[in-house]
Amino acid sequence: MVGYNFARAVDEIANKTPERVAVLCVDEDGREQRLTYGQLRRETNRLASALARVGVGRGQRVLVLLPRGVEPYVVYLALLKLGTTVMPGSEMLRAGDIRYRVQHAETSVVIAHAKLTGEVDAIRGDCPSLCHFFSVGGAVPEWTSLEDTMELGSSADFVVSTADDDMAFLSYTSGTTGGPKGVVHTYRWPLEHLKVAGTYWFDAQPGEVAWATAGPGWAKWIWSPFVSVLGNGATAFVYQGRFQPERYLELLERYQVSLLCATPTEYRLMAKVRGLERYQVQLRSACSAGEPLNREVIDTFRRAYRVTVRDGYGQTENTLLVGTLRDMEVKPGSMGKPFPGMPVAIVDDDGQPAGIGEIGHIAVHRSHPALFRGYLNDPARTANAYRGEWYITGDKGRMDEDGYFWFEGRSDDIIISAGYTIGPFEVEDALVKHPKVAECAVVAAPDPERGHIVKAYVILRDPEDAKDPNLITELQEHVKRVTAPYKYPRAIAFVDSLPKTTSGKIRRVELRERAAMEAQVAAGGSEG
Numbered sequence: 001m002v003g004y005n006f007a008r009a010v011d012e013i014a015n016k017t018p019e020r021v022a023v024l025c026v027d028e029d030g031r032e033q034r035l036t037y038g039q040l041r042r043e044t045n046r047l048a049s050a051l052a053r054v055g056v057g058r059g060q061r062v063l064v065l066l067p068r069g070v071e072p073y074v075v076y077l078a079l080l081k082l083g084t085t086v087m088p089g090s091e092m093l094r095a096g097d098i099r100y101r102v103q104h105a106e107t108s109v110v111i112a113h114a115k116l117t118g119e120v121d122a123i124r125g126d127c128p129s130l131c132h133f134f135s136v137g138g139a140v141p142e143w144t145s146l147e148d149t150m151e152l153g154s155s156a157d158f159v160v161s162t163a164d165d166d167m168a169f170l171s172y173t174s175g176t177t178g179g180p181k182g183v184v185h186t187y188r189w190p191l192e193h194l195k196v197a198g199t200y201w202f203d204a205q206p207g208e209v210a211w212a213t214a215g216p217g218w219a220k221w222i223w224s225p226f227v228s229v230l231g232n233g234a235t236a237f238v239y240q241g242r243f244q245p246e247r248y249l250e251l252l253e254r255y256q257v258s259l260l261c262a263t264p265t266e267y268r269l270m271a272k273v274r275g276l277e278r279y280q281v282q283l284r285s286a287c288s289a290g291e292p293l294n295r296e297v298i299d300t301f302r303r304a305y306r307v308t309v310r311d312g313y314g315q316t317e318n319t320l321l322v323g324t325l326r327d328m329e330v331k332p333g334s335m336g337k338p339f340p341g342m343p344v345a346i347v348d349d350d351g352q353p354a355g356i357g358e359i360g361h362i363a364v365h366r367s368h369p370a371l372f373r374g375y376l377n378d379p380a381r382t383a384n385a386y387r388g389e390w391y392i393t394g395d396k397g398r399m400d401e402d403g404y405f406w407f408e409g410r411s412d413d414i415i416i417s418a419g420y421t422i423g424p425f426e427v428e429d430a431l432v433k434h435p436k437v438a439e440c441a442v443v444a445a446p447d448p449e450r451g452h453i454v455k456a457y458v459i460l461r462d463p464e465d466a467k468d469p470n471l472i473t474e475l476q477e478h479v480k481r482v483t484a485p486y487k488y489p490r491a492i493a494f495v496d497s498l499p500k501t502t503s504g505k506i507r508r509v510e511l512r513e514r515a516a517m518e519a520q521v522a523a524g525g526s527e528g
Helices: 006-016 037-053 071-082 095-105 114-121 146-150 189-195 197-201 219-230 245-254 264-271 295-305 379-384 424-431 463-467 471-482 508-527
Strands: 021-026 032-036 061-065 085-089 109-113 132-136 167-173 181-186 209-212 235-239 259-262 285-289 309-314 320-323 344-347 360-365 390-399 405-410 415-417 420-422 437-447 451-460 491-494
Touching: 006 037, 006 071, 006 189, 006 219, 021 037, 032 037, 037 071, 037 146, 061 071, 061 095, 061 114, 071 085, 071 219, 085 095, 085 219, 095 114, 095 181, 109 114, 114 132, 132 146, 167 189, 167 219, 189 197, 189 219, 197 219, 197 309, 197 320, 209 219, 219 235, 235 245, 245 264, 259 264, 264 295, 285 320, 295 309, 320 360, 344 390, 415 437, 415 451, 420 424, 424 437, 424 451, 424 471, 437 508, 451 463, 471 491
Parallel strands: 021 235, 061 085, 061 109, 085 167, 109 132, 209 235, 209 259, 259 285, 285 309, 451 491
Antiparallel strands: 021 032, 167 181, 309 320, 344 360, 360 390, 390 405, 415 420, 437 451
């Protein structure tokens, strides 16, 4: 029996509505690129059949490093048609990040935008598993042009047989210790995601222009811009420019976007725009995920556009687990309720259900059909993520008497900043590579716009270096060069020592409390 393949499902939509626009892409200068479902079907067939001719096939792991645009849609669908495993990679990854992923997954193929190939070239010699290098958007020495490769293919239907349990996506997510974790999702996962999250939360309708602002390289891109939009036959709106709140509002108005999914930070900054009502935005639905959304933003959008921004919660390891669904009463600050029939609960340390109002672990029963199949090559880490039959998300929450969930914070040290998930180890590892840094610890510090920022407490080899007014900027730029720039510490404090346990472990809880107090003092000072 042939298993589910999301690419085949998109082809079925193309068969019925070939002229409907699948992807509408706009760059910073206003230039447009449109791809209909019929064109998308033909282009993905051409690429899949061409890659098959040059030796790329079922089971191979393919790292994809592409920025926003039409290309990720074509590449992801073609790779699914081939039966490969797609490894989403942010365009902000640096050579060390790429080396880790390629070596850990034994990746054999990389598809990268021409401007990103240099980071891959820097680690080629360390990664003997790599045997195919395809560039997009320009000729690069020692890389094969993906556009030229497509000339070898045919537009005739091409989809290999895949099993439901075949590995479709391998997404890496930060951990509190060690390197990022490789999260395994199967070919059936998109179907399970569409059944609930793609229908009752991000409810794109056929032909609607839907804008989900997440960029390729993140699990959230697979969730919404890719699966939830194309799987429902809607039009995926893509903007290739940098975030500017006024520009976003202009685009929402000009292209009559009816469905928006953005980060809380993006909503917060748009809500601050003076004269918000002058933009003739016609949103039917709006949703947000990544961190709790404050009441002021919800009220502002409701007042300006008569739309309620609905919150949602999920993880790379699963799908959207809890959310404010269509026509559900909004409790500002709450993440909503578990979807009907979905085994999500608040449990205690022993995996037993917590009482009403009691803070516990947000947990998912292992029977949840969209739950990941484990961390690649790491059975111990996978086993440690469970308490009995419950997968523990690492987040703490409580449930009120109406069944709504409320986020109470991380139970580990993961930092969530402006929707990005950041492991402190990765930032600390980058910082200590600087010759002036002896030791450091990184924690989350409260921030009014980003929710939290990365704050580093640094012990210098020579305390006198703290007098250098340029050192903080120097350290920040160093981190940006060593690892993905979004991880850099936006605040740095030089200290003589770090709080530690008797066994030598850093007491991050003390540093988090200190960072929160310092942020509160700074906010009070700015107001005064």
